[in-house]
Amino acid sequence: MIVHKVMRRVGGVALAAALSLSMIGAAPAFADAGFQNWVAGFRKTAAEAGISCGTYDRAFRGVTEADPEVLEKARYQPEFTAPVWDYFDNRVHEESIANGRAMARKWKPWLDRIESRFGVDRYVLLAIWSMESNYGEILKNPAAMRNVVRSLATLAYADPRRAKFARTQLIAALRILQTGDIDERHLTGSWAGAMGHTQFIPTSYQAYAVDMDGNGHRDIWNSVPDALATAANLLRKNGWQSGKTWGYEVALPPGKLPAGTLTLAQWQNLGVTRANGKPFRNMSDKATLKVPDGRGGPAFLMLRNFYVIKKYNNADKYALAVGLLADQIAGYGSLAQDWQRPFTKLSFVEKQELQKRLSENGYYDGKFDGRIGQGSRDAIKAFQAQIGVEQDGNPSMEVLKYLRSK
Incomplete structure (x- = not known):
């Protein structure tokens, strides 16, 4: 957490x-x-x-x-436990990437200063901002703020x-x-007291809050520089290694691999390579292999900074989503091996279209935000029941095609 x-x-x-x-x-x-x-x-x-x-x-x-x-x-x-692909699809997508790049341009002078002062990668900070408050959009919703x-x-x-x-x-x-x-x-x-653009509870605010803009107040609610610097301060104080990545997507050789932590050189000697074909850096760095979607899905070697991100939220999926989103905001490209979805994936815009068409047919009354939560899933299931197909609630191209044909 x-x-x-x-x-x-x-x-x-x-x-x-x-x-x-x-x-x-x-x-x-x-x-x-x-x-x-x-x-x-x-x-x-x-x-x-x-x-x-x-x-x-x-x-x-x-x-x-x-x-x-x-x-x-x-x-x-919650009765619904999201499969791994659902977690990442709702957080690492075209809109969050595009907005992150826009924010990188808008806040570049401050990100330069924050990165220089704390040594924390700007794209990781932008990804955290996205994950925590959708780049501050949540703070504009009075119903969400208490x-x-x-x-x-x-x-x-x-x-x-x-x-x-x-x-x-x-x-x-x-x-x-x-x-x-x-x-x-x-x-x-939030209902539980998490505050500001980067969602700090009060005790952690006291421990890490920074007055980056120099106005005499540590204002993570209204000052984006203060909020991003506060997140950077948390990561730095928990051991962030400046100039190093959080981890690598990798391709695995056949057969069983050892559990535990090895150096990148040792993993390479076992036949583990970067998925994009590029060489590892800092071969003496230690890494742990994780396959969150099983051997058929993407695999990763996690380095020290991955575990530092977990100091922000002690969940592998959270830290991995931050890392993957940060890499895509920075322009490093998407996964070489996609998640194992049992359906044809929709783009973010297509998910918005799905929600709109479900609404037009009386199944959905939420926002057309492209984020597939329980309300969207319930609407999909109701539509699937009406047309007599399996009620899996998945936001698939197959469902969207049915809706387009109505």
Whole structure:
């Protein structure tokens, strides 16, 4: 998981624990009174942590009840487990690559400074920005942004499994307000308190936040330079190796290969080569072989920087998606061996067309954003049921052709 998003992911798996049914089912008046009592009681804890009465009062002004949407998101248990190709198709695609290149041009002077100061590859930072907030687009959606103080107080009050962590994050959020880096109206984030363009929870903000633009505030909500520098600082402090890649796509020889970590020279001696035919660099570097889609899919040798990216989010798929997206933004090309999909892949534009046609036929009521989530899959399944084919929910060319023929 991301060190600054433990509320959302642990060990690379989405957190989704059931809350107390009695707490969730309580009558609103009871819940409001209980929450207000909790807020009053937490004042002492905050004071002992050095939070002034003025800061506390400002932070909780207007926060009179727990946030029911936070509770709903906290208890939601997704039933769908995405296959590996689905994860990457929704994150590494034509739009995320094109937008990343546009952002590389737009923010080049700042990326030059950040790269020079922290030694972290600019394309990795752009890929993280894409993965975390779609280059800041999520921050423009009021429905996606919540009052961080209210969200964390809700979890601390109503979620026994997250209460200790939420209390810690709430104190850290109050400290952010007290330092003046952001005011209470703009201290917004996800339901679990992840904040800004690069989605830091409050304690990690305190550990890594950087005032890159020099305006006296570490503002990851409104300052892209601050947000990207903060991500760079996290990677640098966790051991990023400047000038080196995260890993290589490789071609494997027949037969079984050893598990564990070997040098690139040793892997090469075993018959492992770069998939694009180019030579490895820094042959003494150590690497671990990973085949996330089995031997029939793409294979990778992961180097030190791959594991540093996992300090941001402790999931192999996340770190690999960052690496692959970074490489494509930089112009290094796509995979030599594609993922093993059981259907014909759609382009990003074709996925948008699929969603639009599903909507026109009454199956889908979401955005035409080219991202295939559960709503899109349910719509595809409903359409497949109507036409009498297997209900796999996959965004395939076969389904799109059926829709085009209607």
